[in-house]
Amino acid sequence: GFKPTQRDNQKQSIGTMLKQEQSKNLTPEEIQIRDWTQGKERNIRALLGSLHNVLWEGSDRWNQPSMGDLLTPDQIKKHYRKACLVVHPDKLNGSPHQLLATMIQKGPHQFSEQSSLKDSYFLC
Numbered sequence: 001g002f003k004p005t006q007r008d009n010q011k012q013s014i015g016t017m018l019k020q021e022q023s024k025n026l027t028p029e030e031i032q033i034r035d036w037t038q039g040k041e042r043n044i045r046a047l048l049g050s051l052h053n054v055l056w057e058g059s060d061r062w063n064q065p066s067m068g069d070l071l072t073p074d075q076i077k078k079h080y081r082k083a084c085l086v087v088h089p090d091k092l093n094g095s096p097h098q099l100l101a102t103m104i105q106k107g108p109h110q111f112s113e114q115s116s117l118k119d120s121y122f123l124c
Contacts, residue, residue: 045070
């Protein structure tokens with residue numbers, strides 16, 4: 001009789017296949033930033049709460065806030081400004097992490113340009 005064969009790539013979801021196709025033209029840093037922002041584009045709390053996932057080794061200046069530290073707009077603004085100081089490309093001039101810092105800053109800026117939020121935290 002007829003036995004259908006299963007291929008490994010048929011088990012993948014469309015989202016997984018799309019992600020693999022897009023990843024062909026991206027650098028590892030761009031993939032890391034895309035994965036960090038994906039699903040959190042409109043959630044500054046989630047971006048700040050997961051910033052440690054994209055920072056480089058030895059970025060000791062960033063103290064990871066808990067979600068309880070990101071409840072009020074003033075707390076969010078305070079931690080966002082601290083994050084800007086850590087990833088500001090001018091502070092890392094000549095460092096191997098300068099490109100990653102620039103990309104971390106551009107990720108949220110893409111959101112703020114598309115957003116109609118009254119209180120935009122993307123100032124740096």
